[in-house]
Amino acid sequence: MSASPARRFASRRGLLFGGAAASAGVFLAGCTSNDTGDDEEDSQQAPVAEESEGPPVTIGFAGPQADHGWLNAINENARSRAETYADVTLEITEGSNDTATQIGQIETLINSQVDVLVILPADGIALTQIGLTAMRAGIPVVNLDRIFDNPQAYRCWIGGDNYGMGLNAGHFIGEQLRDVQNARVVELSGPDNLELTGQRTQGFDDALANYPNIEKVARQAAEFTVESGQEVMSGLLQAQPEFDALWNHDDDQGVGALRAIDQAGRDEFIMVGGAGARSAMEAIQADDSVLKATVLYPPTMAASAIDLARALGQSRGVGGLAEFEIPSSITLYSAVVTRENVEQYLPTGFN
Template identity: 75%
Template sequence: MTEQAHHTPTTRRGILFGAAAVSAGALLTACTSNESNGRAATSDDRQAGGLDDKPGKHVTIGFAGPQADHGWLNAINVNAKSRARRYKDVTLEITEGSNDTAQQIGQIETLINKKVDVLVILPADGKALTQVGLKAMRAGIPVVNLDRVFAPPQAYRCWIGGDNYGMGLNAGHYIGEQLKDKKHATVVELAGIDNLELTRQRTKGFDDALKNYPHIEKVGRQAAEFTVESGQSKMAGLLQAHPSFDALWNHDDDQGVGAERAIEQAGRDGFLMVGGAGSRKAMDTIKAGDSVLKATVLYPPTMSASAIDLARALAQGKGIGGMAELEIPASLTLYSAVVTKDNVDDYLPTGFH
């Protein structure tokens, strides 16, 4: 059971530090769209509904995003910018984006000094940037913490992000159902960077799902680095070590490009591949149906568009349409949908390059 905040007149700083935590697992469309058909779309592809999009008090949102050195990270920046353009009452102050913690801290402190109304931050390192999140909150600037979480909840007003455990869980269930009629099946895993908590969560979810399918055995695992080159070299190693297997779970569609190259070079088929994140290339390949890649599990970069919605709502004192509470939730975990040939057309607009 979650505790809900009482709506009482208070200071801005009191709202930031006194709001009770409300956890909410939600589809992205639940907080950003009035559409009832469940179709996923980018921020430019659908009306900016769900949250009240009638023009209100002008809001300046500071956005401290990542360095766009990966397809998913670039999509984070693109979705935030395009969403902000939908609102006539929003000005977006954007930093250059950095994976260097000291540089990003300096950029965020500049936004604090500019007295922006609200901050949206995807930290290069959540723990390392906790103090600057706390600094903003103490200055009365609400923080929407995007994906990589700050250490204590006091450093942000609202967290929104993906479900790494759910990615692995849903990948495992999909593979399990595809192989349920095989008496003894084997799978291999091409993970991401092993010292990241997100990688460990994706593996744990996958392993937990496979417990429901005792006839399936995971026989191999290699950790890559979320790059095309590492995906190709590590997949080549898996293929060499395992002359046959029935399924492959690959954590990331960018490194999956390299994995597919290794598979083609080895002339291998006879197994199914499930990717992760939801790139446009992966979705196009799934739709074409001429590859071992049969599905990808989403980690939606459109979360940054929703973060802009939430930041605007915080600054204007609004809640989320379709929810009874007067305040926005303290936490929103996005669902990791499995995209297959059957539903790929619904998700194509969200695919990132």
């Protein structure tokens, strides 16, 4: 028999505001699953490991519109991960980039009394209040990637490292060009109205500061789309008749950038991508273009968010850690994928 709303509310408040967890049952590095009968890895799914079934948990998932390969992979990772658990029911919204619509969708999930919410807000600041509303109602919130403006609006945040993306891209390029005198680098960034773009550029610049032989000679912003990548890259190629390396913030716009590069017949430089699209990894594997690496911003974070939500709903901690509670924040590492390690990361590449 299910607990009364009052008991459910009381137990949730204890979980949110300091109650000890019953056991340590989730291991995020390997993640968790009840399904051990299939050894094949989904092309967009995090690796799984066996774990015993626990109490049933209903997880509400709300994200923005999947109008980009990475966002679509986020949704697929959440769905696929939830399906591996016999004790998880996933209620997923349509997804919208309109903040009022997304707030309404989350309100519906709150009113349906889901046990835990996973929210990737279209706008973290604009949706902070609805996160606070859920937490005050005793529903733990796992804030995915785009962070709320108030830490009281979520129990746990998990997301990528935009600064780390730029830092690791910069160090990879720096090492490749260490022996090149007066090396010239260009940057094809994401939209400048996004905070994450500035973080990626800052990390890149900080890394290049360690290599006095390298100068960043140009930076242009695209829009995370194939079309904008091709258009902006064409302009960069015309303005820069010769350079040694290119860092592109996003593999979707990188498809367009590679088209422009092929059309211009340029191959004197190396290119590093960003995010970890399957097409980019396959190009790195084939080693038949200027694209030699991509820096991950892994959509598998959505699978881990489901793991965290399940852990919260079942009063579990994180396996491998001494604490009884899950962490308040988890920042994923932006690994550099090259021809040497692409086989390892290829299963996580998104379409």
